[in-house]
Amino acid sequence: MHSLQQNLQDKHIKALIFDLDGVVTQTARVHAQAWKRMFDAYLQKRGEAEGKHYEPLDIETDYREHIDGIPRYDGVRNFLESRGIRLPEGTPEDEAGHETVAGLGNLKNMYFQELVKQEGVDVYEDTIAWLKQQKQKGLRTAIISASKNCVDVLHSAGIAHLFEEHVDGLQSGQLGLKGKPAPDIFLEAARRLGIAPQEIAIFEDARKGVQAGKAGGFGLVVGIDRTHDEAALKAGGADLVIQQFPAP
Template sequence: MTELGLPDAIQACLFDLDGVITKTAVVHAAAWKRTFDAFLRQRDGAGFRPFDEVTDYNEYVDGRPRADGVRTFLESRGIELPEGDAEDPPDAGTVHGLGNRKNDLLLELIRTRGVEAYDGTLRYIEAVRAAGLRTAVVSSSANCRDVLRSIGAESLFDVRIDGVVAVERQLPGKPRPDTFLAAAHDLGVQAKAAAVFEDALAGMDAGRSGHFGYVVGVDRVGQADALRAHGADRVVQDLAELTEPGERA
């Protein structure tokens, strides 16, 4: 499997969506910032400390299910809100209300900005499939299928475990490994025979705790050391690097 930069025992590849397949991580970060800044400004007034699109995003919300991201970030600021429920309106002062506000803003940004794919990732997935390996997309996003369709990539995956499926199956999200383990199970392989491709620190934690055969950290924002510290076996800036001569697994 050296032509793919993977150990020979790997039989399947599990890819995160945002930041690995698509250039939507920056759009997610912008939607989170607008959501949290409006909330914090209303709560704390002119002296509020804004949400940081790099540090706060990477540490507290990237890769996590939406409600978990709300809870984790607010906890970092010593704030606790009522849970509410998934049907809360976006102006509700609840965890789910804030999450729904963020999702509304995200969909607005996607409509206005569109969605782009990382060409290096798409080429790599095509090479993986040509080599006979099975593929899955594993995302906390409830919009995963629509995003894949928008870039014409839905057919590149044998299995999709996303926010919708996770709710249906009651799977806890990253940093727990359950969604990745479900993808491996649906592909008919053991975790040790699957490689995880992630850009989020929570995704690295999931790959490590799930005992997957190989974990690739995709560094889009200059956090290579943090990705390694959270469990990456190898860090690349683009998946195309895995097929280039040089460093191998």
């Protein structure tokens, strides 16, 4: 297997697009905590009212399978369907905690923002050091996230200046972009960079993200295996899987 650097050279890569959560920032863990807090309380309350038991959210399985890397309301809908629950969609203006897809999604977002304020945002130092090196070599950079908190997270972490373009959950909603595994968000970032997908490398930590990169015809799709999930990343079609970025 060729090294990451060799792959970039062989495929004449001109730009890099990074997923935010789990690749650049350690916010995937924070998102998972917020989802678990929201869903576990909701399932317990609903179960007590119905006289039945609902399995709480398992971060290792449920989060990866139903929620990770996709728009927030899609995550609410997917997970609830896995428990045999369907709720009205509601609207983005629904009060946090209201018993709709939007209301529960808004509550999760409130919990996430609370955690970020309490704990701050940690970055993956290996990613940042490698990214800076590539920028010095002249490669272009963009960042994407299904989260609507992308800009706040970038500024909290002090890394917004490292990316020329960003496409996040807010913009995806405004533009009508489909969530991963559809390639829409990556293709929009490529369009903004003005570089063809086949000349761009994608960096993703989730199977759906890897699938999106392959579906978009990107020149190199790299799986970042932070959680010992190499098999899933390879099954999604990753050209290369690494545990961390090579030291500059």
